[in-house]
Amino acid sequence: MAVLVGNLYKEKVHLKDAGFNIFYMGVNVGATIAPLAATLLGYLFNDYRISFWAAAVGMVIALLTFNMGKSKIMSADVKQSRKTEKEIVHI
Numbered sequence: 001m002a003v004l005v006g007n008l009y010k011e012k013v014h015l016k017d018a019g020f021n022i023f024y025m026g027v028n029v030g031a032t033i034a035p036l037a038a039t040l041l042g043y044l045f046n047d048y049r050i051s052f053w054a055a056a057v058g059m060v061i062a063l064l065t066f067n068m069g070k071s072k073i074m075s076a077d078v079k080q081s082r083k084t085e086k087e088i089v090h091i
Helices: 002-008 013-045 049-068 070-076 085-090
Strands: none
Touching: 002 013, 002 070, 013 049, 049 070
8 A cells, every 4th residue: 555655746746745645644543443443342232343334334434435446546556557568378
């Protein structure tokens, strides 16, 4: 993901730092809130299985969000954009 973020700002170098800040803040905020939410759910429902289900739902939502925005970041995938003639012939 970090490589994709860096490749998104290849032409706009002055925005690259801001892009990484947003990316890392999202990761850190999620890593901070997730255990707190899991503990709260386990405490409220007196069953920590609810916490695991909440984590699973969150991961599915994240996967769906990523797939919906995939077309916007495909240009940043260096491997995808550097197909050689040999690879194109075999496809």
